[in-house]
Amino acid sequence: MKVSRRLSILLLSALAVLLASILLFLYLKSRSDQTVTYTESRDLIRQIKQQDSLWENEILKARVAITHNYDPLVSPLGEMTRLWQKFDSIEAQNQRNDSPLWRNAHDGYLNAIKEKTRLVEQFKSHNSVLRNSLAFLPTAEDDIQQALARMADADKLQLQNIATDTYDLLLSSLEFAQVTSDDRAADILVGLNKLAVNKERLPTELHGLIDTLSNHVELILREQPKVNRLLEEIEVVPVDERLDDITVLLNRDQQQAETVDQQYHFYLLLFSALLVLLLIWLGIRLIRSFAEINQMNRALVAANDELEQRVEERTRQLKDTQSELLDTARQAGMAEIATNVLHNVGNVLNSVNISADLVSRKLRNSKAQGLGKAMQLINEHKEDLGSFLTEDAKGKLLPGYLNQLVEAIDLEQQGMTEELNQLSKSVDHIKDIVATQQSYAGASSLLEPLSISELLEDALRMNSGALTRHHVTVLKDYADVPRIMGDKHRLLLILINLISNAKYAMSDLSNQTRNMTLAAAVVDGETLQISVRDEGEGIAPENMTRIFAHGFTTRKEGHGFGLHSCALAAIEMNGHLTAHSDGPGKGALFVLQIPLIPAEGES
C-alpha cells in the first residue's frame, strides 16, 4: 500500500515535470530571441540609412554652398560606424558570419561605405576649393575691372574689349558652375586664352590680378567637373542597396524564424489546449470528489449530532435516574434513621411503661388504706376514746399500728418518687432522641464546627438500641482530632450507615463476641480519617468493586443504596470512602477520608 502510494506520487511528479518541460521547450522554441535582435538589427539598419541620407543631404548642402561647416559631413560617418559596430556585434552573436550570403552582404556594405567615404573625402577637398574660387571670382573680376577703370591714359576701346572679355569669362565660369558642359568648358578655355592675350597688352602691375583670376577660373574649370563627377559617383555608391540587401536577408531569416516560431506557437497552442482539457477534467474530478467529501462530511456531522443528542438524552435520563435514586436513598436513609429513632424511643418507652406500671401498682397496694381502717375504729369509740385507747385490746394496739403505717407510707412514697424520677429520665431520653433525629433530618450541606468525638457519639446513640439488642461491643479508638468544619448531616449519614452495616455484618456471629471498632485520626495533617471496623462476614473479593454501586446489596431486605449514597456523600465532601476486607469471614474495614478543615478560631 505504502510502496504503491510512493510509486504513484513518483510517477505523478515525473509526469508533471515532463509536461512542464515540454511546455517550457515549446515556449522557448516559439520565442527565439532572433525576433528581439531582428527588431533591434532592423532598427540599427534603419538608423544607418537615416545617417546615410543625412550625410547625402549635408553633401548637397555643401555642394550648393549653403554651409561652410564640414563637421556635419564627418559626424554621420562616425555615427554610421558606431551603429554598424553595434549591429555587427549583435549579428555576430547570432552566428551570421557563417553564412556566405550574409558575408557577402556584410562585406558589400563595408566596401560601399569605404568607397563612399573615399569619394566624400575627395568631394570635401575639391568642393571646398571650388566653392572658395567661385565665391572669390566676382571679386577677382571686380579687382581687374577697377584696375582697368583706373587706367585713364590707355586705349578706351581696347580697355572696353578687355573688360568685356573678362566679364564674359566670369559669366561663362559662373554658368559653367551651374551647367557643366564641354561647350562651356571650351568657352572658358577661349576666355582664358583671350585673357592671356589681353594680359600682354596690359601693364605689368595688372598681371598679378589677371593671373589670380585665370588661376581661379582654371581651378573652376578643373574642379567643377571633378566635383560633379564625384557627386555622381557618390550618388551611385550602393550603400543604400547594400543596406537593403542586409534588410532583405534579415527579413528572410526573420520569416524563416517566424515560420518556425509559428509552428511552435501552434504546437504550444495545441499542447496548452490539451493541458487545459486535462486541467478541466481534473477540476471536474476534484469538484466531484469534493462534493462527495462534503456529502460524507454532512452525513458524519448529522450522525454526530444525532449521537450527541442521544448521549445528551441518555445523560439526562441517567441524571434523572440518579437524582431519583438519590431521593430514594435519602428517603431510605431517613427511614433508617427513623427506624433507629423509633427503636430507641420504643426501648425507652418500655422503661417508661414499667415505671408507670410500678407506680400505679404501688399506688394500688398503698398502705394508706390501713389509715382509713384505723380512723374507723377511732370514730366508733368517739365518746370513750381515751379508755378505748387505754383499755380495749384493739384500742391499745392502735397507736403502734399507726406508727407502723407512717413508716410504711414513708417508704412507699420514697419508692414512688424514685420510680417517677426514672420515668422522667426516660421521657427526657426520648426527647433527646427525637431532638437528635430532628437536627439531622434536614439535607443541609452547611459546614459547621464539629467535634468528631461528639459526632461519633451521636451516631452511636442513634444506633444504640440496635447495638444493645445485638450485643455489639463498641471499641473506641479516637485520636486527638481538633474541631473541624464539616457537613454534619452527611458525616452522620455515612457513620450511621457504616455502623448499621457493621452491626448487620456481625448478626450471624453466634458464638463469639461482636466487636466494632470506631477510629478517628488525622493523616498527614490534612486529611481526616474515620474508620469503622467489624469482625463480621467480610466482603468477597468479587464484590469488592461492586459494593459502592447502585442497588448492590448482600442483604435480603437491603435496598443497595446505603453505601452508594455514602460514597456519593463522601465525594460531595471532596473525600472518598474505601472498603477493605481480607475475604469472607474475615471482617471488613470502611475508611472515610475527607479534607481536614480545622474550625475557625481553633487549630
Added chain:
Amino acid sequence: MSSLALLLSTGLLFAPGAAAAPLEGPLKPLPAVPVLDSKRVELGRRLFNDPRLSVNNSLSCASCHRLDKGGADTVPHSLGFDGKPVAVNTPSVFNASLNFHQFWDGRVETLEDQAHIVVQSPSEMGSDWKVVVQRIADDPAYRTAFADAYPDAVTQSNIQGALADYERTLLSANSRFDQYLAGNTEILDIEEKYGYQRFQEYGCIACHQGVNIGGNMFQKFGVLGDYFAARGNPTEADLGRFNVTGEEEDRYVFKVPSLRNVAVTAPYFHDGSQATLEGAVAVMFKYQLGRTPSEEDKRLIVKFLKTLTGEWEGKPL
C-alpha cells in the same frame, strides 16, 4: 497664473543682455570636456608621461606633446627615440580628439590607433606592445590601478584606451574666440573682429571651419601653386595621404590642421617650414587661396588667429 507668466516674460524682456545668444557661423565653439572614467583618465595621464612606452625609455608622449608648449614642441622635427628627427612636424595633442583623422596624412581615425602607431613607429618610440605591456604590468602601482579601472587589467588595448581617454580630456577651453562665439562679443577688439571677417572673406574658412577650425577634411597642399617645387628638398612625407592610399589623387594631400592654439604651436606645416604665424599665413594665401592680400589684412588675420589660443588648467597656453 497668466499674470505671473506675463511678469516672467516681462522680466525676460528687460533682462540685461549679458546672456547673449551664441553666434552662428562656420566656426563652432569648443565642446565641453566629456565625462569619462576618472580612473582611466588618470591612468592615461601617467602613461602619457611615461617614457617606458619607448623602446629605450627615452621618450614619453609628453616629450614631444608638451602641454606647456601648446601640446607640441618648438622644433620643426621632434627627435625620435634614437635621436633622429621624425618625418613630420609634431601636431598639438590639444583638441586632437576633435580631428576626424589623426596624423598629417590622416592614416588612422582614432586616438587609440594613433597611440598604437606612435609606440610601434621605428622612428618615434620604436617599441613593441609586448614589451610595453610587460613593462607596465611589472609596475605594481600600474597593475593595481589597471585592475581597478579595467576588468581585464593591463592589456595593449587598455593602455591605448587610457591614453586616448586622457587625450579626450585635453581640450583647450575658454579661448577668447570661444567666449566671443558664446555671445560675449566684447571680448574681441575691433581689429580681431575684422580679422575674423577677413578670415571668412578670403576663404580660409573653406578648409578651416567647424568645431576645431580645421581637422575635418583633407586638402591638397598647393591648390593654386606648386608648394613643394618652390620649397625644394622633397621628402617621402611630402606625398601626404598618397603614402596611405597610394592614389594619385591623394598626392600632396594632408589633413587640414586645426587652427586652435595656432599662435603657440610654431613652427608650422607638416614640414615645420614656417617659424612664424605671419609666414604661415603668407604661404596659405599663396598656395591655397591663390590670393594676394594686403599687409593690413594679413595683420588682422594674424590678430584674429591669436584669439584662438585656449587655456589649460586655468592658464592660457
